[in-house]
Amino acid sequence: MRILRGGRAVDAVDPGDRGLAYGDGVFETILVHRGRPVWWEAHAARLAAGAVRLGIPLPDAALLRAEADACVAGIARGVLKLILTRGSGGRGYSPPVEPVPTMLLSLHDAPPAVPAGGxxxxxxxxxxxxxxxxxxxxxxxxxxxxxxxxxxxxxxxxxxxxxxxxxxxxxxxxxxxxxxxxxxxxxxxxxxxxxxxxxxxxxxxxxxxxxxxxxxxxxxxxxxxxxxxxxxxxxxxxxxxxxxxxxxxxxxxxxxxxxxxxxxxxxxxxxxx
Structure with a gap:
């Protein structure tokens, strides 16, 4: 797993992260095939649209793609999960004025094939x-x-x-x-x-x-x-x-x-x- 806070790599998620406390964030679940995130542009666009809707600063697009490519390199088939949160902001629902977002990237096994017959x-x-x-x-x-x-x-x-x-x-x-x-x-x-x-x-x-x-x-x-x-x-x-x-x-x-x-x-x- 890769964790970025404000675009910089960190070792762990802050326990006060609003994504943990309130579900304050968005995510994408992306098929990985032969070292490539499938439909990347569409997923990145939806992530961005969700972040804009919630008022969460967007990560740098080039950095996000570079991190995703590094995660999926050499993976024959799997699932890449991206989570973008508003970051930490103390206790209480009021969002911070200048949030420092957290981005998590993790790899998971591909799901089973479609059952025979549907x-x-x-x-x-x-x-x-x-x-x-x-x-x-x-x-x-x-x-x-x-x-x-x-x-x-x-x-x-x-x-x-x-x-x-x-x-x-x-x-x-x-x-x-x-x-x-x-x-x-x-x-x-x-x-x-x-x-x-x-x-x-x-x-x-x-x-x-x-x-x-x-x-x-x-x-x-x-x-x-x-x-x-x-x-x-x-x-x-x-x-x-x-x-x-x-x-x-x-x-x-x-x-x-x-x-x-x-x-x-x-x-x-x-x-x-």
Missing amino acids: LALRWCDTPLAVQPRLAGIKHLNRLEQVLARGEWRDPDIHEGLMCDTQGWAVCATAANLFVRLDGQWWTPPVDRCGIAGVCRSWLMAHADAGERELSPDEVERAEAVFLCNSVRGILPVARLGARRWPPDAATSALIERLAAAEPAFATAGPETV
Whole structure:
């Protein structure tokens, strides 16, 4: 792990760091493939947008890229996590006038391959709060996702879908949601809650997908469903509760299109048992 405070390397995170105390920061989770951070520009742009939204000074872009490259050099496949906090500021919610931000870079193992036949999902009981000021950005406050993911221990359930407090389907605990209704791909908007995912953005631009509110009933009657995130790519859904979907040719075509555009996802196909 690399830790930078105000752009300078330090040995440890300050116990008074606001990221630890209040979740005062943003983060990115980036696929590493053959020594390269995949979709770096998109991740850096989202990190910057989140920092601007929260009023956290941005790290030097060249320094951040150099540190990231040093972390992933020689790594065949893995995950790079970047955390940017407002830094230390004493006790109390009031942010410091001149914050000295902290940046953490850490490497992690790549997640398992997509299960053969697709994902099995459930509906989560924990709702997402509607908060437009935080919507879209990847801020450090993830307790809703922690509570939702703690709702099940069944290894045969791979993910859970979350609704907001108004009852609209939003996302999975760690992925964006896409459904096909009447031949058109749709994904829920992220202007009230949820994350504007990097893979989601790619699909919005390249898959003729639109945004619209989706009820749980609409999700369950969809012709096809998949999840996506920037580490695992496109994840076909085979089951949601009692609802089952067969393999979908249109989803497979999107997976092939993504792999052609970004070779890192060409190695992320279904498991062979």
